Amino acid sequence: MSSDPWGRVDETGTVYVRTADGEQVVGSWQAGSPEEALAYFERKYEGLVVEIGLLEKRVKTTDLSAKDAQAAIDHIREQVDAHHAVGDLDALRVRLDKLVELVEARREERKAQRAKQSDEARHAKEALVAEAEELSQSDQWRAAGERLRALVDTWKGLPRLDRKSDDELWHRFSHARSAFSKRRKQHFAQLDAQREEARKTKERLVAEAEALSNSTDWGATAARYRELMAEWKAAGRAQREHEDDLWNRFRGAQDVFFAARSSVFAERDAEQAENLKLKEELAEEAEKLLPITDLKAARAAFRNVNERWEAIGHVPRDARPKVEGRMHAVERAIQEAEEAEWRRTNPEARARAEGLTGQLQAAVDKLRGQIEQARAQGNNARADKLQRELEGRQALLDQALKGLQEFGG
Template structure:
């Protein structure tokens, strides 16, 4: 008979394994020695140990499903319970029991993980729907359209929810995208209509600008070009394929007109600069007549200067006030000299001045006599009143005497 701590072979070749419930028959062996029988069934036990170890590792390190793990555990448990191996079978049962608990824990963990992932996916999809519904109202057509396309890609990468929830959220998401697309389509349709209207308006403006490009009516035509430019800006943009061509034609027509005007103005400016030089020389000649000592000679000289002045054309606008002012100063001096001469030589004016002076002198003399009389009578109030009146008459008399002196009197 042969034995080891976990089994033995009796005289008949029957192999036993020791368990907590006593010995259990493993099998019979007739082909060799008892030691070979025990070694054979011990190898069977080691095989079970290896299989259980492999299953434990798979459960811990792979995504083996709980169902497949339970099937494998059941298969191994049947082999252990069949007692066809010699070894610590109870230890194998204990390991299988622990493995069952591990599989169950992993299943609950995965269930919780799936629930968490589902909640996260729901939250992510709800956030996508909310953002899509906000974007549906946006007028930032390019940016919002690109963002909506990115949201679709994000949606596709998220796990599916339960069918009802997923369908409801997708319906909202899809509706938001459709609403945005509808608004964008309407916007660009309206924009196309506006650009077509702008094209027609600008075609008309270009036609008029090209017609005006040959005009020599500088002022009104330049003003009309400014009006056309204002209308151009107010018209808005035409389609891209037309806008640049229309603008080049419009601008080209203006350039033709303004280049011609600039050429004419340059010639005119040169001529007016020469005119200014001539008028400044005449103004200097006129200023030499001042001060007026010979009125007759000054008048004749100024007339000659003025005739030459009038024969000269325009001068630059900004220089006109200064040079004309110099001539006006000389002209006023001559006019004042003429007025003074007229007053001095006018008999009627002299007679009127002498008469007025005589009347004022008589009035002053009379007031002085009345004042003396009032003082003599002790009527100081009357005298004071008469003195105030005398002051006014005396002032008029002084002024009349000064005027009389202008007549050489």
């Protein structure tokens, strides 16, 4: 009989292993010596030790699923429970029990992790839905459309929830995208209609602009072109493929007209600049008549200058007030000299002036007598009142006397 601390072989070749529950039959060995039998079943035990060690390592260091790990444990446990090995089988059972605890702990850990990931995925998808629903009302068509497409990609990268929750959130998400697409489609359909209307309006404006391009009614046509430009801006943009061509035709028609007008105006401006030079020379000649000493000669000379002035055409509008003002100043000086001469030589006016002066002088003398009488009677209030009246009449008398002097004495 042969034995070791964990097993023995009896005289019949039966191999036993020692356990906490007593000896258990491992098997029967007839092929060789008892030592060889123990060595064989000890190697079986070492195989189980290695297998358990490898499984422990896989459970601790890999993502082996709890289901697969438990299946592997059960498979090894069956071999241990079958007592087909010689060694400390109870120790192996303890290791397997601890491995079961570890697998269960990993199962709970992964369950909690999945719950956490699911919760995070739920919050993430709810946030995506909320943003999509907000974007569904946006009028920033390009930016909102690009953002919605990015949200779809983000959604695809998130874990699925339970079917009911995932379907409900996806329905809201999809509905928001559809609502935005519908609004965008309606917007661009309306925009296309507006642009088509703008194209028709601008076609009409171009036709009129081209018809006016050869007009020589400079003022009225320029004003009409300004109106056409205002209508053009108010019409809005046509389709991109039409807008540039219409604008080039519209602008080209205006350019033809304004180029012709500019050519005519350039000739006119040159002529008016020459006219201004001539009128400035005449204004200088007229100003030499001042101050007026010989009214008759000055009047004749100014008439001659004015006849030559009238024969000259227009001057530039901005220069007109100044040069005409110089001539008007000379003309007013002559008119004032004529009025002064008329006053000096008008016998009726002189007689009226003398009559008025005499009446005023009589009134002043009468008031002075009344004032003296009131003072003598002690009636100072009446005297003061008459004195104020006297001052008014005296002022009129002084003015009349001054006017009378203009008649020569």
